[in-house]
Amino acid sequence: MHRRFTPLAAIAAVAALALSACTAGTESAAPLTGRQASQKAAQPQTVELWHGFSADSEVKAFEDAVAAFKTKFPHITVKLTKGVQDDQIIQAIRGGNPPDIASSFTTDNVAQFCKTGMFQDLMPSIQADKVDLNVLPAVVRSYTEYEGKRCVMPLLADAYGLYLNTKLMDGNPAPKTLTELADLAKKLTKRKPNGDIEVAGFLPSVQYYENTPSHLGPMVGGKWYNADGTSAIGSDPAWKQLLKWQKELVDWFGHDKIEKFRKGLGQEWSDDNPFHKGKVAMALDGEWRNAMIKNSGIDLDYTTAPLPVADDKPGLYGSGFVAGTIIGIPKGAKHPEAAWQLIRYLTTETDGLVTLSNALRNVPTTSAALQSPQLAKDANFQTFLDIFSHPKTNTLPAHINSVFNQDTFTTFIQKWEQGKVKDLDAGLAEVDKAINDKLKLAGG
Template identity: 70%
Template sequence: MHRRFLTLTLATLTAAALTACTAGTEGAPTLGSRPKPSGSASAALPASAIELWHGFSAPGEVKAFEDAIAGFRTKFPQITVKLVKGVQDEQITQAVRGGKAPDIASSFTTDNVAQWCRSGTFQDLTPVIGQDGIDLSVLPEVSRSYTEYEGRRCVMPLLADAYGLYYNRALMKGSEPPKTLSELTELTKKLTVRDAEGNIEVAGFIPSFQYYENSASHLAPMVGATWYKPDGTSAIGSDPAWRELLRWQKDLVDWYGYDKLEKFRKSLGQEWSAGHPFYKGKVAMVLDGEWRNAMIAGEAKDLDYGTAPLPVSDTRPDLYGSGFTAGTVIGVPKGAKNPQAAWELVKYLTTDTSALVTLSNALRNVPTTKASLESPDLDKDPNFQTFLDIFAHPKTSTVPANVNSTFNQDTVQEFLGRWEKGAVTDLDAELAKVDKRLDDKLKLSGG
């Protein structure tokens, strides 16, 4: 849930910084120079101290990380581990450029993975993964896809977010959660309540792309829309699934009335507060991530709600049960002082079932190996199980790694804001312009 607080401006600044050369790391040991291990890893590693930077900051989150590495400290008593909390991406990048890299760093966002891999900001883990005989099939394919770029796996997946549908049982009045877009439209209209002037009092579902988690990346899997062609250029204008999503969304916006929908949306409580409109019965169904279960437990414990996969295109029933995912990533930056010990901790945190279950139980994010998803020690109820199933679904997707990931998503979001407002008269022409902006940026980036 925590990476949602990262701003697009921060990600953009980080991406810009990543294009600069890395200084101050000449002569530092690397994973590429690691000798082939013999015997146990514990015996082979000398006494050392490593520093791990992460973005978690709340006391419970910090404790979760400490608890998760307890087993590592038992396995490697000669290695001292220092955890540094509340670190964001640009701090990692600047530290690497300044020759003061931590041994390990984690990030809440996958948007910088392509730049990190291409620039060498994070070291390629492929050699040590092979040396240690790690079978990457223990990770779902989608999490493998967002942790590598151009053949370099420079980070590993740690925890994941999965997105689904939350629904208020009282407001649903016995209706089952919708499985298709047409069912979502019908139920939205049935559950929406207006006053005598037509103002919205309760929304069945808010279709606005500006509403909380309703970003293009989170909604695209509902219709199987793709971001890029095989050659890396934009598929936004050529993939008909985008048109299907846009026309469905605009029809529902127009049914509400754009001005009335905006008036209602702007009157609602904050997403990250106890005043969330879903808690207050102002919205019957919302798109959200798995972390919302934990927030409901703390902020609206009496709320009677359920969870389900997101509805999908009526022509793509095979997509039902899937959704969008992205996740926390972790790796060894260039210039790490003790990269071999750092790799052992990265490997432990990302492949050890006990460590992943400990983190998931405390943070209520999805663990990222098949064994941890199925562990009997994982705390799960039907509402959380929904997101475990979404993450594991073979058709669950993400935004593919791209050196311009943040720019591309910002560009699409800007267009979507104009689209739902009714400022776009020629959809095909505007989508072609989106393609051109993305493709021109790719050329500038050497793609």
Template identity: 75%
Template sequence: MRRRLAPLAAAGIAVLALAACTAGTEDAPRLGAKPSGAASALPAATIELWHGFSADHEVKAFEDAVAGFRKKFPQITVKLVKAVEDDKIIQAVRAGQPPDVASSFSTDNVAQFCKTGMFQDLNPVIAQDGVDIGVLPQVVQNYTQFEGKRCVMPLLADAYGLYYNKKLMKGHEPPKTLSELTRLAKELTVRDSEGNIEVAGFMPSTQYYEHSISHLGTMVGGKWYNPDGTSAIGSDPAWKQLLTWQKELIDWYGHDKLEKFRKGLGQEWSADNPFHVGKVAMAIDGEWRNAMIALDAKDLDYGTAPVPVADDKPQLYGGGFISGTIIGIPRGAKNPQAAWELVKYLTTDTDGLVTLSNALRNVPTTKASLASPALKKDANFQTALDVFAHPASFSLPAHINSVYNQEAFAEFVVKWESGAVTDLDAGLAEVDKTINDKLKLAGG
């Protein structure tokens, strides 16, 4: 299950400081040539893997996946540490006390991880071991490297789609275009006698859980950056197209009434999630929602489909936003060679990836694991697999200011939604300036 962007902002900022010298890591062993021969040639070692998963079934999934590695490398003792976020990893590296392996929920920090050397470049050992990066779909290859350095590998992926409540849909097929989404959102919305929203057909607010501007951007094919790393938000007409559509639907609901409804909804990660309890008919969410519905809303009759797209861009339909969990070897790791064997196993071994996917219901990230007959599939999870494989699917390009840039855009969109901004062109141009000024400060 994915964690939201906001808590990672501090991590994205803190990582800037890592360009400075890090205590205690100058003499630490680094990835390089390893003993040749069988796996048993690797010396005995104890390695520690930090990951962010915390629920009991998630922790068990990691233990089950690592079991295959322990069988292959009995001389390597693996200690798993749960519920670790990026800020703790960063602090540990700065203090010269990093784990051997660390996993992160945030692809937004990959550029900083690679640029500052916080995570070691894996290219030399990838080449040495003959690991074929081509087994990874291109979208995954893109978000695990920056400026030629592949400092992390993909562990599992997230693919976003449209969830719809079949009972509330009243026999309608899921929308494929924005105009169809608008029509259905209005038709399925239920209000009380005072016009207050009781059931929303669709929540156009970017403050609604997974309806962030980055996730909605795939509806129109919005471009984030120019080739030189500067912001393309103001110059790409797709963003104006999206925000114009969004504001028209918000105005139909009434911004104040929509906000009142949103603030009264249940928590995203609880059994009271509004989609679970029939307060929202259609919602954009990640593939993990299938597992949460199975746990918390077993009787919910629902379906999944790709997100709707702009009427004039039918070629985008079938794609969606892609992100994922990443894993690598921090600078200063005490046992980098053993750590690499674990990273390689968890990210390329078909059985290990399928074990994790079946337990966590995230998308496995190699072509072999996607095609494995052991991968549990049903119609709703298949949508995520199809979105992941679609050529129109999109992941945010790695950028040294990725978290800041998304937040700058998101803050503007909130003002736009409320009506505090009326000149969309000028507002988007100001977003560009804000992002580009930050890029200059970062030396971009």
């Protein structure tokens, strides 16, 4: 099992489609509520759920969860369609033939889904059924709504932490501060006689797999947006703190050495992942890596820990970044009442969440599911459950230009790593300007 992410360019194209999608497709009212909803949902019917998982074990997880749902709602038949991505969902909505339920791997399109009406407002159903959203942590609630409108629910979550190769760590404890991480990265790095990297203690480049700005930001408490949606990147000193630390470590390795090493590594989602192969001693990654290591069959002795944090912000230690899979009812759904019953089961009822978590090895999103004795966990998975539950754990808030903003900042950091940015303050100000100009074009 592993998580699958849509490339930024593809998501950007999806977002462009979303802007015009609110005027296309079949019009439909929100799900009925109260007695009418109960009567309609009680009628024999078939609902179709599209999801992005495709591996046999992942598909079976959904089948098992739906089977449990079927015992509660025997009159509702669920048709599952696997391997569906956001662009296919949007095209179906525009064409007037959407599924009753759609699930997405990324939270980057939540603002688009809610703002354009592509996904239906779930609050009438939530209120009618007296669903207590406080069972969801505040950070999860924040990435599943936009401007007060809730058009999706969280299905499962991802949390990010540090993986450590026990053999390569050679008895050193997990670093807790950025200084400790940099010192240990240097200590554990092995070079060839010509200076090329043979084993990296830790790769600081944002071009390395999961080292995105959003995943690294919690290490310093980086803030993305002001209350009005404008960029806070240039004005928040936390980002400068992170980038100066990162650049010092990149320079120690040598940017050209990092690039040569990085380009020779195995694929992130394959058994040739460099952490699996002992080419990287410490790596930032999500909870799903535990399952990938187990399923690969390799004999790898490793541990997990929270990400190190800024030396002057010890209170952040134990926290991290979270996001996750979302699920909702597309505009034009033929059976929204029955669709809501399935969504409610999968996202708020402990049995459904635990069934999916145990099979997919992602983090369940309610307090009850996290505490369930049926939830399978060991010490390495528990690390991510603790990160998810930490009060200072954060996410990337929903934003109408989420992908553009992330891409803009990532591109800047790549130039910063290469030594092409001479004035950090001026460069971050340009990032702010690009993000704010795009927001004005979007009507923000």
